[in-house]
Amino acid sequence: MKKLFPKQISTLSFAQRSGVHVLEFLRYLDQFGKTKVHTQLCPFFGHPNPPAPCPCPLRQAWGSLDALIGRLRAAYEENGGKPETNPFGARAVRLYLPEVRDSQSKAQGISYEKKKRKRPSQQQPPQPSPPPNPI
Numbered sequence: 001m002k003k004l005f006p007k008q009i010s011t012l013s014f015a016q017r018s019g020v021h022v023l024e025f026l027r028y029l030d031q032f033g034k035t036k037v038h039t040q041l042c043p044f045f046g047h048p049n050p051p052a053p054c055p056c057p058l059r060q061a062w063g064s065l066d067a068l069i070g071r072l073r074a075a076y077e078e079n080g081g082k083p084e085t086n087p088f089g090a091r092a093v094r095l096y097l098p099e100v101r102d103s104q105s106k107a108q109g110i111s112y113e114k115k116k117r118k119r120p121s122q123q124q125p126p127q128p129s130p131p132p133n134p135i
Contacts, residue, residue, distance in 0.1 A: 030060050
């Protein structure tokens with residue numbers, strides 16, 4: 001039986017919502033995920049390509065959750081919400097997302113490394129070409 005999103009939360013105005021409500025929403029979304037996340041008791045925990053199927057749950061991928069929260073946070077503020085009251089930018093949500101990322105990377109045996117920003121290479125000014133030889 002699928003767990004449905006609680007009606008009492010869906011009737012709250014945005015002014016009444018908090019980071020706790022956002023976390024409950026993110027956990028609700030997990031039931032629709034397509035990313036296999038191995039539990040610590042699974043024999044394939046920490047293996048990126050398991051050789052056989054297992055009963056571990058499907059979850060929402062960390063990147064999908066991070067992108068969704070980023071879009072919702074921006075939409076809230078674009079529509080007149082104050083950054084300090086934004087439930088999508090609450091401390092609890094900011095702490096939850098890295099926790100999901102780390103647990104998913106450990107469960108799948110894929111270490112997460114923050115991408116380094118590429119700095120634009122400094123182009124050297126063009127060297128003047130030597131004058132042609134008049135031979």
